[in-house]
Amino acid sequence: MKIKNLPENTLHRLVIYLNVLESMERKKIESISSEDLARRCGVNPAQLRKDLSYVGNLGTKGVGYSVKSLKFSLKKFLGRTEEWNLVLGGLSPLGEFLLNNRDIQKEGFYFMAAFDTREENIGKVINGVSIYNLDQISYVTKAIRVDMAIITSEDKPEEYLEAFLSQKIKAILNLTSTPLFTEDQDIKIENFSFPMALTKLSFFLKNSR
Amino acid sequence: MKIKNLPENTLHRLVIYLNVLESMERKKIESISSEDLARRCGVNPAQLRKDLSYVGNLGTKGVGYSVKSLKFSLKKFLGRTEEWNLVLGGLSPLGEFLLNNRDIQKEGFYFMAAFDTREENIGKVINGVSIYNLDQISYVTKAIRVDMAIITSEDKPEEYLEAFLSQKIKAILNLTSTPLFTEDQDIKIENFSFPMALTKLSFFLKNSR
DNA sequence: AAGTGTGAACTTTTTCACAGCT
DNA sequence: AGCTGTGAAAAAGTTCACACTT
Known part of the structure; x- marks a missing residue:
C-alpha cells in the first residue's frame, strides 16, 4: 500500500481491471481469484496482485477478491466515484x-x-x-x-x-x-x-x- | 536496424512520431533534429533515436532528419503504405x-x-x-x-x-x-x-x- | 488447503555518453 | 562543429517464490 506515483502502465491496467470487473458484475459473478481475473485481463497473476497493492489490501488470503468490493475500491482510487x-x-x-x-x-x-x-x-x-x-x-x-x-x-x-x-x-x-x-x-x-x-x-x- | 520484436511502447511512440511528422509536414517544416522532434513528442532525444534505430538508419550525422523521408520510412515500417x-x-x-x-x-x-x-x-x-x-x-x-x-x-x-x-x-x-x-x-x-x-x-x- | 501480499531476482526499458560520420 | 547511432550504465518494471492469513 503506497501513495507514491503510480507507473503509467499500472494505471492503464487498473482501468482495465475496473472495466472487466464491471462486466463480471453484470454477469453476476461475485468473487474471483487473482489467477482468474488476471487471465481475463491478459496479465500475469503476480502483476495483478502487485498492481492492486498500490490501491490497498483488497483481497482475503486463501480466498480471493469480492468482485463488488474490489470494483468499488478501484473506482474510488481512480476518482470515478466523483463527477x-x-x-x-x-x-x-x-x-x-x-x-x-x-x-x-x-x-x-x-x-x-x-x-x-x-x-x-x-x-x-x-x-x-x-x-x-x-x-x-x-x-x-x-x-x-x-x-x-x-x-x-x-x-x-x-x-x-x-x-x-x-x-x-x-x-x-x-x-x-x-x-x-x-x-x-x-x-x-x-x-x-x-x-x-x-x-x-x-x-x-x-x-x- | 533490427527485425526483432518491437516493444509495445516503442510501437506506440513510433505511431506518435509519424503523426507529429505529418503535422509538421503540413506546416512546411522540412528538416528536424532528434532533440527538436523529441520535444514535440514529449520524449527524451536518446529515446527517440533508439526507437528510430529499430526502423533503420534514417538520419544524417551532424545534420538531422528530413521530415518527408522520415515520415515515409515510418509509414512504410508501420504498414501504412498499404490499404x-x-x-x-x-x-x-x-x-x-x-x-x-x-x-x-x-x-x-x-x-x-x-x-x-x-x-x-x-x-x-x-x-x-x-x-x-x-x-x-x-x-x-x-x-x-x-x-x-x-x-x-x-x-x-x-x-x-x-x-x-x-x-x-x-x-x-x-x-x-x-x-x-x-x-x-x-x-x-x-x-x-x-x-x-x-x-x-x-x-x-x-x-x- | 488455498490464495494473497511482497521482498528479492530477474528482465526490460530508458538514459547516458561518446565514437564516428557529414 | 554538429548531430546521429549505439554500446554500456542506470532505472524501472515484471515475475518468482514463499511467508502468512483465513
Whole structure:
C-alpha cells in the first residue's frame, strides 16, 4: 500500500481491471481469484496482485477478491466515484457525436459547454449543451468549474489546447490526429485517434505474414 | 536496424512520431533534429533515436532528419503504405459514426461490411456499406479479404469477437467498455473506450490536489 | 488447503555518453 | 562543429517464490 506515483502502465491496467470487473458484475459473478481475473485481463497473476497493492489490501488470503468490493475500491482510487465537468473543443462530427452520446454522462462525465471558432456554430445548442466562441472561454470558466477538456477539432487543435491551458484546465483528452504535448508536469494530456489505433494493428498484420 | 520484436511502447511512440511528422509536414517544416522532434513528442532525444534505430538508419550525422523521408520510412515500417479492409461489429451509434466518417478511409482503412444481430438493421446500407447478420459472416469472409474488425456493440462484444476470430481475423479494435483479450499470440486486440481514457484523467486530477 | 501480499531476482526499458560520420 | 547511432550504465518494471492469513 503506497501513495507514491503510480507507473503509467499500472494505471492503464487498473482501468482495465475496473472495466472487466464491471462486466463480471453484470454477469453476476461475485468473487474471483487473482489467477482468474488476471487471465481475463491478459496479465500475469503476480502483476495483478502487485498492481492492486498500490490501491490497498483488497483481497482475503486463501480466498480471493469480492468482485463488488474490489470494483468499488478501484473506482474510488481512480476518482470515478466523483463527477467531472467537461468542455468540448471543436464541433467536429466526432465532437457532435460525443455531445449526443449518453454513455459518457452515465459514467459521471458531464459536458458543460462546447467551443468552436466558426461563427455559424456559435449559439447552437446540442443535446442541452451550448456552443460558445472559443475567444469567450474565460466567461464560461468564470461561471462554472471545468475539470477536463476534449479536443476534436482537426483544424487547429493547438489553438484549443492553448485556450484550455490558459484557463488552467489540467486534463485534456485529445482525439485529433495531431498528438499534443506539454512540458508542464501539472497537466495531463491523453492522445487517441482511430487511425493511430488502427496503425498499431496494421504494423502487427504486416509483421505476421 | 533490427527485425526483432518491437516493444509495445516503442510501437506506440513510433505511431506518435509519424503523426507529429505529418503535422509538421503540413506546416512546411522540412528538416528536424532528434532533440527538436523529441520535444514535440514529449520524449527524451536518446529515446527517440533508439526507437528510430529499430526502423533503420534514417538520419544524417551532424545534420538531422528530413521530415518527408522520415515520415515515409515510418509509414512504410508501420504498414501504412498499404490499404486495409475493415469490418464493423455492431451498428451502435459509434459504429454508425465510424461508417460515415471519412477520415478513416482517407488513411487507407476501408469498411467492406458491417454486422449486427438485430433483424431490423440487416440489409440496410450506410454510406455504401451493407449491414449483414452476424451469423452470415462466413459468406462475407468467403467473398472478400478482411484484415481487421472494429467492435462497437456494447451489447454482446464477446459474441462479435468469437465470430471474428472464427473467421481468422487477426486484428481487432475493441471500442466497447468491456476490454477483450485472447491467449493467442497470433491475434492482436486493441482496447479503447472514451470512459476508460477519461478515467486516466480523473485519476490524475484526484491526485493533483 | 488455498490464495494473497511482497521482498528479492530477474528482465526490460530508458538514459547516458561518446565514437564516428557529414 | 554538429548531430546521429549505439554500446554500456542506470532505472524501472515484471515475475518468482514463499511467508502468512483465513
